[in-house]
Structure formats: C-alpha cells, structure tokens
Amino acid sequence: MLLSMLKIGAVIPGLVLLLGLTSCGITIPQDPEGTLEKVSGGILRVGVSENAQWVQLPPTGDPQGIEPELVEEFADTLDAAIVWVPGAEHELAGDLFHGELDMAIGGFGADTPWVKEAGITRPYTETADERGKTIKHIMLVPLGENAFLLELDQFLQAQELEL
Amino acid sequence: MSTTGEKNTARFGHTELPEEQQRALRKAIKWEWITIGFLVVSTFLVYLVLGNSQAMKAAWIEDLLSFLPPISFLIATRVIRRRPSESHPYGYHRAVGVAHLVAAVALVVMGAYLIVDSGIGLFTAEHPTIGGITLLGSTFWLGWLMVLAMLLTAGPPVVLGIVKMKLARTLHDKVLYADADMNKADWMTALSAAVGVLGIGVGLWWADSVAALLISTSILRDGIKNLRGAVGGLTDTRARTYDDSEPDPVGERIDSYLRSLGWVREARSRVRDEGHVFHIESFVVPRTWPRATLRRIEKARDACVEMDWKVQDMVIVPVAELPEEFLPGVAKGGSEYR
Numbered sequence: 001m002l003l004s005m006l007k008i009g010a011v012i013p014g015l016v017l018l019l020g021l022t023s024c025g026i027t028i029p030q031d032p033e034g035t036l037e038k039v040s041g042g043i044l045r046v047g048v049s050e051n052a053q054w055v056q057l058p059p060t061g062d063p064q065g066i067e068p069e070l071v072e073e074f075a076d077t078l079d080a081a082i083v084w085v086p087g088a089e090h091e092l093a094g095d096l097f098h099g100e101l102d103m104a105i106g107g108f109g110a111d112t113p114w115v116k117e118a119g120i121t122r123p124y125t126e127t128a129d130e131r132g133k134t135i136k137h138i139m140l141v142p143l144g145e146n147a148f149l150l151e152l153d154q155f156l157q158a159q160e161l162e163l
Numbered sequence: 164m165s166t167t168g169e170k171n172t173a174r175f176g177h178t179e180l181p182e183e184q185q186r187a188l189r190k191a192i193k194w195e196w197i198t199i200g201f202l203v204v205s206t207f208l209v210y211l212v213l214g215n216s217q218a219m220k221a222a223w224i225e226d227l228l229s230f231l232p233p234i235s236f237l238i239a240t241r242v243i244r245r246r247p248s249e250s251h252p253y254g255y256h257r258a259v260g261v262a263h264l265v266a267a268v269a270l271v272v273m274g275a276y277l278i279v280d281s282g283i284g285l286f287t288a289e290h291p292t293i294g295g296i297t298l299l300g301s302t303f304w305l306g307w308l309m310v311l312a313m314l315l316t317a318g319p320p321v322v323l324g325i326v327k328m329k330l331a332r333t334l335h336d337k338v339l340y341a342d343a344d345m346n347k348a349d350w351m352t353a354l355s356a357a358v359g360v361l362g363i364g365v366g367l368w369w370a371d372s373v374a375a376l377l378i379s380t381s382i383l384r385d386g387i388k389n390l391r392g393a394v395g396g397l398t399d400t401r402a403r404t405y406d407d408s409e410p411d412p413v414g415e416r417i418d419s420y421l422r423s424l425g426w427v428r429e430a431r432s433r434v435r436d437e438g439h440v441f442h443i444e445s446f447v448v449p450r451t452w453p454r455a456t457l458r459r460i461e462k463a464r465d466a467c468v469e470m471d472w473k474v475q476d477m478v479i480v481p482v483a484e485l486p487e488e489f490l491p492g493v494a495k496g497g498s499e500y501r
Binding site: 026028029030031032119120121122141142143144145146147149150152153154157158 | 290291294295296297302303306361363364367
C-alpha cells in the first residue's frame with residue numbers, strides 16, 4: 001500500500017515528463033519569441049548605456065570598455081553582426097520589454113530595478129563600489145527568452161575576466 | 164445535572180486515553196515531527212532553485228503553509244493535556260479547533276493571494292525568465308534543477324499523508340486529518356510545478372502561470388474546506404466522524420442503548436465535538452415503573468462512557484418530556500437518527 005502510493009507519487013510525474021520530452025523532440029529551454037534563432041547568423045541588437053570602465057561611448061566609432069568587448073566576442077560565437085543602440089537605462093529597459101532590443105549593457109548590477117521589464121543574466125563578475133558595497137555585474141536580456149539567456153550565461157560564465 | 168463525581172476529575176488529559184489511542188497519539192506526534200523535518204529540508208531545497216517561476220513560488224508557499232497543520236497539532240496536543248480547572252471547567256479541548264481555524268485562515272488567505280498573483284501574471288502575459296546556473300564548472304538550465312527538486316519532494320508527503328490518515332481516524336483528530344489530506348494531495352502540486360517549469364522550457368510562457376493557478380486553487384480549496392470544518396466545530400455543529408463524512412454513530416448508539424433500558428421511556432441526546440472528545444447531554448424521560456433511581460442513572464452513564472473513549476463528558480438529564488428547545492426537531496416526531 002505504502003509502496004504503491006510512493007510509486008504513484010514519483011512515477012506518474014516522471015512518466016508525464018518523459019512523454020512530454022520525447023514527443024517534443026526539441027532542446028530545452030526554448031525562446032517563446034525565438035531570439036536565439038533570429039540572432040544566430042543575423043543581427044544582435046545591443047542597447048548600451050555609458051558607465052565608467054564598463055561601457056564607454058566615444059563620439060565616433062563603436063562602444064568601448066569591458067562589456068562591449070564581451071558582447072563582441074559573444075556575437076562572434078553566434079556569427080551575428082552587432083547593432084549598437086545607445087540610450088538611458090530606462091529607455092533600454094523599455095526597448096527590451098517591447099522586443100526592440102536583444103540585450104542591454106551598462107555596468108548593471110544584480111540589484112537593478114528593471115526586473116519587471118527585462119531578464120537578467122547570472123552575475124559574471126563582482127566588484128566593490130567606493131563605499132565597499134559589492135556589485136554583482138549582470139547584463140539585461142528580454143524577459144522569458146530563456147534559450148538566448150542560457151546561451152549568454154554559458155558564454156559569460158566561461159570568461160576569465162581580469163579587472 | 165447528574166454526574167459521577169469521581170470520574171469527573173480523571174476524564175481529561177491524555178493519560179486517560181485507552182491504550183490504542185495513546186499509541187496512536189505517540190505515533191502521530193512522532194510523524195508530525197518527521198513531517199516538519201521533511202518540510203524543513205524540502206522548503207530549503209525548493210528555495211535554492213526558486214528562480215522566476217510563479218509555479219515554483221506557489222509550490223514553495225504551499226510547502227511553507229504545510230508547516231501550519233503539524234505545528235498546530237503539536238501545540239494543541241500539549242494544551243489539551245491540561246486538566247480542566249476552575250476557570251476552564253470544560254478542559255482545553257477547543258484548542259484543537261482554534262489551531263485548526265488558524266491554519267485554515269492562513270490557507271485561504273495565501274490561496275487567494277496566489278490566485279490573484281498568478282492571474283495577473285497570466286493576464287499581463289509575463290514571460291518567466293529562467294537562465295543558467297553554474298554547478299561544478301558547467302553552466303546549465305536552472306529549470307532542470309527545479310524539476311528535479313519537485314520530483315524529489317513529490318513522493319514523501321504522500322507516505323506521510325497515508326500514515327497520518329490512519330492515526331487521525333483512531334484519534335478522531337480533524338487537524339491531523341486535514342494535514343494528512345493535504346499531504347496526500349501534495350504530489351499533484353509538485354507535478355504541476357514541474358510541468359509548469361518544463362512548459363517554460365519548451366517555450367510556452369503561459370504554462371507556468373497556469374500551473375501556478377492550479378496550485379493556488381488547490382491551496383484555496385484546502386483552506387475553504389478546513390475553514391468550514393473548523394468553524395463548524397467551534398460553532399457546535401452536531402458531532403461528525405473524523406472526516407466529516409457523516410454524523411458520528413456514537414450519538415445513535417447511546418440513544419438506542421438508553422431506550423433499551425427498562426426504566427427509560429424515551430431518550431435523545433445532543434452531541435458536540437470538543438476536538439477529540441464529545442460533550443453529550445442525554446435527555447431521558449423515565450417511566451413511572453421501574454423508577455429512575457440515582458443508581459440506575461449512574462449505571463447507564465457508566466455504560467455509555469464504556470462504549471467509546473470519546474464519550475467521557477456526558478450527562479444524563481431526567482426530564483418529564485423531551486425538551487424541544489434543546490433538541491431541535493424532536494416535535495417533528497422521533498429521533499433525528501431514525
């Protein structure tokens with residue numbers, strides 16, 4: 001009796017999951033809006049907001065700094081061309097929310113207030129601000145585009161940053 | 164009121180429980196501690212992988228709420244052990260009902276809150292964001308950990324529920340019953356959350372909110388069911404069986420026993436549930452011959468108390484005719500049990 005109930009508790013979910021997975025035959029996670037697919041071999045739209053050594057916007061030419069360099073490398077892995085879109089943080093967050101950007105950088109911390117508008121990556125490095133408070137650095141991505149996010153997470157986590 | 168003085172002082176507190184109930188109580192206490200231990204582990208585990216999934220959040224909150232019934236039970240079993248005192252002549256049995264009510268209200272409030280929260284998520288088309296997690300040097304999708312956590316925590320509550328259900332029956336304990344009932348259904352919560360997360364995985368953003376809605380609906384349903392039971396108990400509903408499925412047969416047995424006595428012409432009782440034990444007032448219309456002597460009344464009372472351990476706080480009231488104001492329905496003719 002106990003054993004049979006145990007089995008129902010563990011086996012039925014397992015079966016349903018297995019069935020679901022095999023019948024789909026697709027990789028998990030997927031993007032509801034297909035960001036990773038669109039970007040790969042296509043165009044990566046990156047919002048940039050100036051922030052100290054993380055993102056610098058010279059008057060002419062491409063953005064400079066730690067994060068633009070990372071993004072360029074990331075775009076290479078996807079064979080994507082980058083379109084830089086400068087803007088204030090809230091503009092970038094709004095663009096992400098409405099699907100007009102694929103990601104945004106600006107030396108953002110994990111305590112960013114834009115979590116209703118955008119998803120965040122895992123922290124890829126930590127620094128301390130002038131008051132000694134730890135900043136966990138993240139990038140912003142569109143909400144729910146989990147395949148793209150995982151791709152970026154995997155790229156960022158594999159980086160050895162020298163700050 | 165006719166009561167047998169000696170027995171009055173010794174009838175409360177668990178030391179007076181029959182052997183079977185004492186054993187069940189000890190087991191129930193042990194299993195509630197095991198439940199709490201399991202919940203500590205599972206809530207911590209799920210908390211670690213909570214992420215942005217609404218379904219996971221709902222499942223986690225349900226886990227947190229699952230602490231309430233075992234804690235209420237453990238507190239209540241301590242409180243009702245106290246003997247009746249001058250200020251509490253009926254004893255402390257109602258503590259069970261209070262504990263039950265508190266747990267039920269928490270379930271209702273959280274269930275309603277989660278329904279609104281998940282509904283808003285669904286309505287505003289919130290796309291849950293779940294990224295990678297780095298463990299042992301490799302970065303993989305956090306959703307897999309969520310599913311794993313849900314599968315790991317799905318089985319044990321079912322076992323706990325089945326064990327406690329049996330004890331609830333023996334102890335006539337409705338808090339324990341409600342707890343066991345919730346545990347038994349817990350695997351569905353875990354399954355729903357896992358399916359919700361996998362739904363996110365295959366790109367169905369709404370699967371998460373829908374799973375969360377299912378889970379919160381089940382929390383709310385549990386809450387309403389318990390609230391009804393708890394309020395019913397506290398407002399002196401006629402005593403029902405431990406699972407509220409039917410009126411407890413003890414009332415009928417007492418009535419038919421009393422009616423079978425030679426000196427009794429008519430008998431009817433009203434029975435209310437104090438938590439574990441019953442308060443019973445049996446109104447008896449004696450015949451003119453044989454007479455209702457004190458001795459006969461006391462003997463009848465003793466026999467009733469012997470019938471069932473729940474029957475201890477019982478009084479037999481000799482009356483000239485069955486009082487309509489205390490026994491609603493008596494004028495319609497005959498017993499409510501007939």
